Amino acid sequence: xxxxxxxxxxxxxxxxxxxxxxxxxxxxxxxxxxxxxxxxxxxxxxxxxxxxxxxxxxxxxxxxxxxxxxxxxxxxxxxxxxxxxxxxxxxxxxxxxxxxxxxxxxxxxxxxxxxxxxxxxxxxxxxxxxxxxxxxxxxxxxxxxxxxxxxxxxxxxx
Amino acid sequence: xxxxxxxxxxxxxxxxxxxxxxxxxxxxxxxxxxxxxxxxxxxxxxxxxxxxxxxxxxxxxxxxxxxxxxxxxxxxxxxxxxxxxxxxxxxxxxxxxxxxxxxxxxxxxxxxxxxxxxxxxxxxxxxxxxxxxxxxxxxxxxxxxxxxxxxxxxxxxxxxxxxxxxxxxxxxxxxxxxxxxxxxxxxxxxxxxxxxxxxxxxxxxxxxxxxxxxxxxxxxxxxxxxxxxxxxxxxxxxxxxxxxxxxxxxxxxxxxxxxxxxxxxxxxxxxxxxxxxxxxxxxxxxxxxxxxxxxxxxxxxxxxxxxxxxxxxxxxxxxxxxxxxxxxxxxxxxxxxxxxxxxxxxxxxxxxxxxxxxxxxxxxxxxxxxxxxxxxxxxxxxxxxxxxxxxxxxxxxxxxxxxxxxxxxxxxxxxxxxxxxxxxxxxxxxxxxxxxxxxxxxxxxxxxxxxxxxxxxxxxxxxxxxxxxxxxxxxxxxxxxxxxxxxxxxxxxxxxxxxxxxxxxxxxxxxxxxxxxxxxxxxxxxxxxxxxxxxxxxxxxxxxxxxxxxxxxxxxxxxxxxxxxxxxxxxxxxxxxxxxxxxxxxxxxxxxxxxxxxxxxxxxxxxxxxxxxxxxxxxxxxxxxxxxxxxxxxxxxxxxxxxxxxxxxxxxxxxxxxxxxxxxxxxxxxxxxxxxxxxxxxxxxxxxxxxxxxxxxx
Ligand code: FES
Ligand code: FES
Numbered sequence: 128x129x130x131x132x133x134x135x136x137x138x139x140x141x142x143x144x145x146x147x148x149x150x151x152x153x154x155x156x157x158x159x160x161x162x163x164x165x166x167x168x169x170x171x172x173x174x175x176x177x178x179x180x181x182x183x184x185x186x187x188x189x190x191x192x193x194x195x196x197x198x199x200x201x202x203x204x205x206x207x208x209x210x211x212x213x214x215x216x217x218x219x220x221x222x223x224x225x226x227x228x229x230x231x232x233x234x235x236x237x238x239x240x241x242x243x244x245x246x247x248x249x250x251x252x253x254x255x256x257x258x259x260x261x262x263x264x265x266x267x268x269x270x271x272x273x274x275x276x277x278x279x280x281x282x283x284x285x
Numbered sequence: 286x287x288x289x290x291x292x293x294x295x296x297x298x299x300x301x302x303x304x305x306x307x308x309x310x311x312x313x314x315x316x317x318x319x320x321x322x323x324x325x326x327x328x329x330x331x332x333x334x335x336x337x338x339x340x341x342x343x344x345x346x347x348x349x350x351x352x353x354x355x356x357x358x359x360x361x362x363x364x365x366x367x368x369x370x371x372x373x374x375x376x377x378x379x380x381x382x383x384x385x386x387x388x389x390x391x392x393x394x395x396x397x398x399x400x401x402x403x404x405x406x407x408x409x410x411x412x413x414x415x416x417x418x419x420x421x422x423x424x425x426x427x428x429x430x431x432x433x434x435x436x437x438x439x440x441x442x443x444x445x446x447x448x449x450x451x452x453x454x455x456x457x458x459x460x461x462x463x464x465x466x467x468x469x470x471x472x473x474x475x476x477x478x479x480x481x482x483x484x485x486x487x488x489x490x491x492x493x494x495x496x497x498x499x500x501x502x503x504x505x506x507x508x509x510x511x512x513x514x515x516x517x518x519x520x521x522x523x524x525x526x527x528x529x530x531x532x533x534x535x536x537x538x539x540x541x542x543x544x545x546x547x548x549x550x551x552x553x554x555x556x557x558x559x560x561x562x563x564x565x566x567x568x569x570x571x572x573x574x575x576x577x578x579x580x581x582x583x584x585x586x587x588x589x590x591x592x593x594x595x596x597x598x599x600x601x602x603x604x605x606x607x608x609x610x611x612x613x614x615x616x617x618x619x620x621x622x623x624x625x626x627x628x629x630x631x632x633x634x635x636x637x638x639x640x641x642x643x644x645x646x647x648x649x650x651x652x653x654x655x656x657x658x659x660x661x662x663x664x665x666x667x668x669x670x671x672x673x674x675x676x677x678x679x680x681x682x683x684x685x686x687x688x689x690x691x692x693x694x695x696x697x698x699x700x701x702x703x704x705x706x707x708x709x710x711x712x713x714x715x716x717x718x719x720x721x722x723x724x725x726x727x728x729x730x731x732x733x734x735x736x737x738x739x740x741x742x743x744x745x746x747x748x749x750x751x752x753x754x755x756x757x758x759x760x761x762x763x764x765x766x767x768x769x770x771x772x773x774x775x776x777x778x779x780x781x782x783x784x785x786x787x788x789x790x791x792x793x794x795x796x797x798x799x800x801x802x803x804x805x806x807x808x809x810x811x812x813x814x815x816x817x818x819x820x821x822x823x824x825x826x827x828x829x830x831x832x833x834x835x836x837x838x839x840x841x842x843x844x845x846x847x848x849x850x851x852x853x854x855x856x857x858x859x860x861x862x863x864x865x866x867x868x869x870x871x872x873x874x875x876x877x878x879x880x881x882x883x884x885x886x887x888x889x890x891x892x893x894x895x896x897x898x899x900x901x902x903x904x905x906x907x908x909x910x911x912x913x914x915x916x917x918x919x920x921x922x923x924x925x926x927x928x929x930x931x932x933x934x935x936x937x938x939x940x941x942x943x944x945x946x947x948x949x950x951x952x953x954x955x956x957x958x959x960x961x962x963x964x965x966x967x968x969x970x971x972x973x974x975x976x977x978x979x980x981x982x983x
Contacts, residue, residue, distance in 0.1 A: 206484075
């Protein structure tokens with residue numbers, strides 16, 4: 128049954144008409160055309176679909192549209208502000224912390240949410256925080272380097 | 286982002302000198318399977334604003350093809366790689382090429398592109414010489430401008446030179462710049478795909494939003510060996526917007542929303558017929574050995590095995606196994622196909638645009654020029670996207686609904702079910718070492734499941750024999766090329782066996798390999814690896830948990846050293862450190878090469894420790910990442926990568942070589958830590974515990 132659900136998406140209010148129990152990832156990708164959010168497992172197991180809901184990283188494949196009503200959703204497309212990359216994006220770019228890039232949106236958002244809470248995290252804490260995100264290409268060491276550098280060198284995420 | 290910047294230029298009519306037709310009309314050059322074009326125009330186009338377009342029939346899988354190809358062109362034309370737009374994998378716009386696999390890009394395609402750019406450089410200089418009235422030797426070239434060295438004001442640009450004229454000049458083979466004059470090769474450049482990937486702008490096949498697209502979900506049999514007979518689609522059809530199409534045994538539910546198509550599919554009840562294979566993941570090894578036995582053939586044979594046996598002082602008999610393993614690319618196979626005006630266009634996640642083109646043409650009984658494949662950014666390949674089953678499904682369905690773009694995006698369960706796995710295998714080796722512990726007197730292997738690819742390494746062996754079966758349909762499940770096919774199975778067996786010989790004869794594993802290696806590059810690489818790791822090898826097991834293995838892929842050599850900790854109560858192996866010394870010849874893009882090595886080590890930690898396809902008959906029991914275990918962050922060790930300086934070999938490509946010795950180095954490290962030899966890949970905690978039980982208590 129279609130419902131009308133309003134939330135804030137990448138800083139702008141949106142209203143969509145879709146079933147409340149539809150998974151957010153499909154709403155983002157198909158209704159709203161934001162395809163930066165990827166689909167790797169549809170079961171909350173890989174993190175490719177990670178988005179931020181009120182600054183918490185969640186798998187959008189396992190988050191119902193109804194759950195984000197009235198909340199703020201941030202996708203990879205909304206992370207750069209006024210065309211300026213977020214420091215975490217910059218760090219991924221500088222470290223070449225990706226290969227195929229299919230995990231990258233999820234990695235960046237998971238890292239962002241974590242660094243927001245804990246800007247000066249240790250390597251071990253970063254490992255723990257990123258454990259839910261899979262990278263098949265094996266960019267892990269660079270991802271860790273990138274995330275670590277943002278806390279240490281760049282003064283944190285925005 | 287990939288194609289836009291350059292093709293926008295075309296749309297504005299800003300093209301093209303070297304080309305009679307604009308880049309957006311097809312095809313510029315009839316593609317010639319099996320042969321690289323010797324017309325540099327096929328690969329390079331210069332627009333009026335002086336930007337250079339590079340057209341190559343490869344795909345960007347994440348390995349950095351775009352960046353390294355741009356570097357090669359930039360080198361010859363004295364540009365920054367950022368000034369080169371690379372368009373990959375469009376079978377209408379790019380000349381024929383080999384698939385993106387087997388580490389072929391740098392080995393086969395790179396010399397072609399470098400040569401094309403070198404010829405373009407000379408042609409441009411010749412044109413400038415005429416335009417500026419000065420001999421070529423007096424000209425300088427940089428950033429798309431050419432000027433007279435002594436009078437820099439007398440200058441022209443690539444754009445001016447080619448504008449409005451047709452360029453038909455050819456100089457034949459022009460030698461690329463000597464290495465000593467190269468300023469791009471060997472340096473680090475920003476990856477060309479970085480911005481698109483960190484902003485979410487990169488388009489993969491599933492991200493196309495062609496107007497009117499219908500998402501197709503296909504009814505799958507519950508097991509391999511079964512095919513669809515009848516289907517009850519009534520319940521699914523009651524969902525508004527659902528359409529059912531059927532082509533033989535292929536039945537698909539179409540809907541404008543991917544998730545609704547998937548839900549509707551769940552309502553379809555199919556009946557299936559056929560016979561499942563009678564085997565499972567436990568019995569597979571004996572199954573392969575039995576089925577292979579009557580077809581065993583001697584593939585490699587040198588020296589007399591019987592004589593070697595007599596000379597041996599230490600003999601070891603080993604049996605090594607590996608399970609089926611999936612490619613498990615994070616992006617499952619995805620394709621969008623559209624049938625229009627008698628032509629099929631497929632936007633695909635593919636490693637092999639031209640193989641896909643030919644496969645789709647064959648499946649639909651179309652001429653090859655009636656099929657166009659457009660490769661998108663690809664979310665990982667590793668060999669899994671060399672074959673086109675998903676693209677063929679999309680095309681078959683699209684054929685039934687003309688004008689409508691059809692997307693087929695496998696979900697994870699389908700991807701694990703339909704993948705062509707790394708073949709399960711059994712390798713039996715009997716081999717012996719002489720009393721002086723300096724010579725392998727015989728080495729006798731019999732294999733079921735793989736072939737002899739990279740079974741040999743530059744080790745001196747007095748007698749060697751390798752038998753593998755010529756049995757068609759040996760495997761009960763579909764197998765395919767998995768990053769460095771055959772090589773990892775053979776290297777795991779060979780390097781484990783060597784380690785066992787070393788341990789049994791009381792010699793350390795490095796000294797033994799030094800004595801056996803008969804190639805100066807391998808010897809240098811061994812020294813480089815051991816020195817960089819900072820390790821005093823001693824006869825194992827030492828309890829330190831350090832293991833070494835060598836591997837080859839063509840003329841590319843790798844020495845791997847692993848350090849592990851083994852929890853003897855749980856059997857869990859934690860990799861603490863991993864080093865690879867890699868000699869693949871001249872490294873064009875060192876950072877890209879390093880990424881490939883890091884990725885290979887990481888990926889193969891999964892191969893060695895956890896990845897296994899479990900099955901029962903034709904049913905694949907692993908359906909998602911909850912049971913099919915890929916390495917996560919906590920599994921990643923400290924990784925070191927070293928390349929020897931001044932390698933003399935021609936560039937080999939680096940996708941496969943670093944994969945080859947990983948599992949073997951880890952198994953040897955487990956032995957060094959515990960005295961237990963793990964012989965079955967993946968060595969899961971259960972298998973490690975079993976191996977520990979076999980260790981004789983002192
Ligand atoms: S697609 Fe959502 S966690 Fe994998
Ligand atoms: S870069 Fe390919 S999955 Fe992470």
